[in-house]
Amino acid sequence: MCGILGISNLNTDVFAEIYDGLLMLQHRGQDASGIVTYNGEFFREKKANGLVKDVFGPAEAETLTGRVGIGHVRYPTAGSLSAAEAQPFFVNAPYGIYLVHNGNITNTAEQSAKVTGKYSRHLRTTSDSEILLNVLADKISDAIKVNGTGDAIRNVFAGVKMTMERVQGAYSVITMIAGVGLMAFRDPHGIRPLSVGKRAVAGQGDDYCFASEDVAFGINGFEKLRDVKPGEAILIDMEGQMHSYQAAEGKLTPCIFEYVYLARPDSMLDKISVYKSQTRMGMTLAKQIADSGLEIDTIIPVPDSARPVALEVANATGIRYREGLVKNRYVGRTFIMPGQAERQKSVRRKLNAIPLEFKDKNVLLIDDSIVRGNTIKKIVQMCREAGAKKVYIASASPPVKYPNVYGIDMPTKHELVADGRTVEEIRQELGADALFYQKLEDLVWAAQEGNPEIEAFDCSCFDGNYITGSVSADYLASLETTSRVSAKIKDFPDKASSDKAAVNG
Structure with missing residues (x-):
């Protein structure tokens, strides 16, 4: 789950616009x-660990000049947390290519060896x-x-086609190619989002x-x-002309978790309003709440992304809606923070309860x-406190x-509270008095209603069905041995030992 951006202007420098665009994708x-x-x-580059506002300032506005540019905000799902792994990446031949990527490649070992x-x-x-x-460059x-060298656009599109034949997994990509232009392409399943706009x-x-x-x-x-089509490459040449090429046969199966959590509610992904899909999630969830017979005084969302769902549940059930948890805006998203211990510590920094909304009440958190x-x-x-x-x-x-292997930080089962547990066992683990989960068919309906042309979604983190068909048991087992994952397993010593035995067995 990274954010990528590329701009090609006819006359003006792009740095300020890329900076502003990345803020919207932070x-x-x-x-x-x-x-x-x-x-x-010449290319001019700056990348470092940190937020956009902390990495870039007036000095970069002076030095990062040019009418074409690309930008990236990183949330690592593969590789280390080192600043050396920050994007964009560069190869000097052929032409000179910079690349930014959102997603995750699942046949990395094979491609790395080649x-x-x-x-x-x-x-x-x-x-x-x-x-x-490097595969693309090859x-x-x-x-x-x-x-031959006469038609650079033809060569670049041919390279994308052969890359799609080799690379498996999820990839939305923007590249900047010296003397050729700005190019974007999307994997044949369209798992991660990518759009094109014009001015x-x-x-x-x-x-x-x-x-x-x-x-x-x-x-x-x-x-x-x-939206960029699955398997499509679009190139904006140095004169500002658009060229499109269907590099591979595509069938759109986007990641449904984008609509649940990852994307902003004011985004439209593959013709689906993220906000509207979330309100529909509230409609279906409300039916379960109403049928439960529980006495509920107040519905309170966990801010911020649960608000559309919680509001719709409140509207459908007639239970009053209240804001009972106040969010500290100066603390990052705990889901993104590396390391379980840091995430747990940050929760208290991030949220504070309003006692008047909880005292002597039966509360439904959504x-x-x-x-x-x-x-x-x-x-x-x-x-409770x-x-x-x-x-x-x-x-x-x-x-x-x-595990989600297509670009979300869920690389091992050890981190998942639902792994090997029933709903009742999860309820006990969380310390709640009751627990409701959305049904998968209802979640799919909530997204699909926005664009009936989409026949299926990637729901692999919920149903274990990996739509690329290239995710083997060996690949999932190999994730357990990566350095970053191994560090996370230390946060789950009891579960890690039993699960690792099951994997190795």
Whole structure:
């Protein structure tokens, strides 16, 4: 779950607009930020760990000049937390290519071996994004050998086609290619989002912008043109002309977790309003609440992303809605924070209860999802300390039971509170008096209602069905041995020992 952005302007420098666009995508990653611009001759780069506002300032506005540029906000799902793994990544041949990537490659071991063996390339990081960049560079080089150097756009599109034939997993990508232009492409399943927008320049043509979410368009005056199609590559050449190429046969199966938690509610992803899908999640969840027969005095959302769901539950059930948890705006999202101990500590920094809304009341907390369970468990304790008689929980999504390998930080089962537990056992673990989960078929309906043309979604973290068909038991087991995952397992010593035995057995 990273945020990517690319802008091609006819006349003006892009740095300020990329900066503003990345601020609109900051929710997609808080660990690192990077921007690269191109002035037709030289690339200029700055990337480091930290938020966009902390990495970039007036000095960068002076030095990062050029009409074309790309940016990235990082939330690591593969590789280490080192600043060296921040994007964009670069290769100097062919042409000179910078790349930013949102998603996760699932056949990294195989592709890494080919890149370093057959093509004798050196990888500087453990990032799957660097592997993807080198595969693309290799394939464009192969196309040049066949077609010659005369038609760079043809060679680049041919390289994307061959890359899609080799790379498996989820990838929405924006590249900047020296002398060629700005190019974006999306994997054949369209798992992670990617949109293109344009802005008319009076009497001259159009500027273009690619972004993970269309909320990045409006701040710079771009209007959404459309979503990038699964398997499609779009290139904006150095004269500002758009070229489109269907590099692989595509069938749209987007990640449903984008609508639950990842995307902003004011985004439209693949013609689906994130906000409207969340209100529909509230409609279906309300039926379960109403049928439970529980005496509930107040519905309180876990801020911020659960508000649309909670409001709809309140409207449908007639139970009063209250804001009982106050959020500290200066603390990052706990789901993104690396390390279980840091996440647990940050909950108290992040939220504070209003005692008057809890004292002697039966309260229903509504959260968008329950992944690790540490945050909601702490919140239940806070509610009881504030005087609540009963604390019930409702999740807008089903139990998260399986690793998500397509770009969300759920790499091992050890982190998932629903792993190997019944709903009743989860309720006990969380310390709640009752627990409700959204039904998977209701969640799918809530999203699909916004765009009936989508036949299926990636629901792998809920049902274990990996839509790319390339996720083997061996691959899932290999995730247990990565350095970052191994560090997380230390936070779950009891579960880790039993689960690791099951994997190895």
